Amino acid sequence: MARGTLLVMTPSRVRWHLGRVLSRQFETESAIRLELDVPTWPGNVAGAHLDIRLTAPDGYQASRSYSLASSGESTRVVLVIQELPGGEVSPFLVRQLAEGEEVEVQGPLGRFFVWIPAEPEQSPVQLIAGGSGVVPLFSMASAREREPKGADFRLLYSVRSPRDEFFADELAELSRTIVEIVHTRESAPGAGRPPRRLTREALAASTFPASLSPRIFVCGPTPFVEAVAGWLVELGHDPAQIRTERFGGSP
Amino acid sequence: MGVINGGFGGRHGSSDPRLPPGQTHVYDWPVLSTGPTPNVDEGRWSFTITTEDEVAHRWNWSEFQEVGVEDIVTDIHCVTHWSKLDMAWRGVPIDRLFEDVETSYDYVMVRSYGGYTTNLPLEDLLDGQAWLATEAEGEPLTPEHGGPARLLVPHLYFWKSAKWIRGMEMMPLDDPGFWEQNGYHLRGDPWREERYW
Numbered sequence A: 001m002a003r004g005t006l007l008v009m010t011p012s013r014v015r016w017h018l019g020r021v022l023s024r025q026f027e028t029e030s031a032i033r034l035e036l037d038v039p040t041w042p043g044n045v046a047g048a049h050l051d052i053r054l055t056a057p058d059g060y061q062a063s064r065s066y067s068l069a070s071s072g073e074s075t076r077v078v079l080v081i082q083e084l085p086g087g088e089v090s091p092f093l094v095r096q097l098a099e100g101e102e103v104e105v106q107g108p109l110g111r112f113f114v115w116i117p118a119e120p121e122q123s124p125v126q127l128i129a130g131g132s133g134v135v136p137l138f139s140m141a142s143a144r145e146r147e148p149k150g151a152d153f154r155l156l157y158s159v160r161s162p163r164d165e166f167f168a169d170e171l172a173e174l175s176r177t178i179v180e181i182v183h184t185r186e187s188a189p190g191a192g193r194p195p196r197r198l199t200r201e202a203l204a205a206s207t208f209p210a211s212l213s214p215r216i217f218v219c220g221p222t223p224f225v226e227a228v229a230g231w232l233v234e235l236g237h238d239p240a241q242i243r244t245e246r247f248g249g250s251p
Numbered sequence B: 001m002g003v004i005n006g007g008f009g010g011r012h013g014s015s016d017p018r019l020p021p022g023q024t025h026v027y028d029w030p031v032l033s034t035g036p037t038p039n040v041d042e043g044r045w046s047f048t049i050t051t052e053d054e055v056a057h058r059w060n061w062s063e064f065q066e067v068g069v070e071d072i073v074t075d076i077h078c079v080t081h082w083s084k085l086d087m088a089w090r091g092v093p094i095d096r097l098f099e100d101v102e103t104s105y106d107y108v109m110v111r112s113y114g115g116y117t118t119n120l121p122l123e124d125l126l127d128g129q130a131w132l133a134t135e136a137e138g139e140p141l142t143p144e145h146g147g148p149a150r151l152l153v154p155h156l157y158f159w160k161s162a163k164w165i166r167g168m169e170m171m172p173l174d175d176p177g178f179w180e181q182n183g184y185h186l187r188g189d190p191w192r193e194e195r196y197w
Helices: A002-007 A090-095 A131-145 A168-173 A200-205 A222-234 B061-067
Strands: A015-028 A031-037 A049-055 A061-067 A076-082 A102-109 A125-130 A153-159 A177-183 A215-220 A242-246 B046-050 B056-060 B070-077 B082-093 B107-112 B117-121 B131-136 B150-152 B165-171
Touching (some): A015 A076, A031 A090, A061 A131, A125 A222, A131 A153, A131 A242, A200 A222
Parallel strands (some): A125 A153, A215 A242, B046 B165
Antiparallel strands (some): A015 A102, B082 B131, B107 B117, B131 B150
């Protein structure tokens, strides 16, 4: 029934690819940065994700979705994967997957929680990350960095401690995104202020106001996203301008 | 493609025959949505079916309660690779809501508070396959899980089971809804892995 309609729609760009691990590097004590060489990768927009499928020697398979930290035409894709204690796939990717080893990947996936530089953009872009939810937002800020002109960007990054930060060096070097990092459990040495939970007032102070009608991308664990998105609406932001993504993938 | 990840043991959590390919059994209930959770109180909730004759079949919350609920135990499958088995649900069968609806159209656009849409063939909603659910696991649906009422179409990927449902509009063609315009499959049968297009 649906198949007849499918034929007249845009041909699929989503397919399975073979990726080889070019490098692996610990991003934090419990997260790995993987760079994969995927010769057939068609490129991806910032904010997109992919599925990784692992196959055990007995044929058993498991698949998971991960956000891409990289964007653009490149056939080298970058992922930063947080190990979930007791997880099935992430401990293998973080601790065991070796340089040179191949994995199957499907993608690129997602056309909603994405930022495309070519789109004419009047309003500023506010990125709000909780924990490892920073990955697709970092990808957007990096894509913005490559554009000489474009929307004003801000990133608010809520993370437990300096040791848990992803992309610490790259974030410090961004020149086209204003970055503010909130440590919720443990401050940087000499920070001069105690760790703090994000509140509605702190959110208001560190983000574009509703009067500027920013487009907003929020990514993090569900309680974080629920709280932040709720506060944004209370602060007068149009719900239609707020896009959310939660751990567990998309949609 | 024949790639074997030699060091990967896996928990074989996908070995249950009730799990479609590429799915993993979870015990919690992850939340996924595209924007802020809309606040829909029962006082302003209503559900409307609209046909090509522009006849609207409409129920407010108390009228909807009178239609009659069923208890369902079913598995649900999310396109993000998790499945939850043997969930207890309570809801109104879509068959009951369509009893007085006359239409020659074969497709339905489901519309939600907050603006979400998803498309389905009518035949996927009838014959005991779909409900408007108001309770899960013995509790009223919370807002983040789509309360006060969401669609439940457990034989398709769960993005079809629209949260915060407010209506169904009959349509002659299978026009794509929200995720379907954003790269996800028009029908979404988990047993055929109809995830993306």
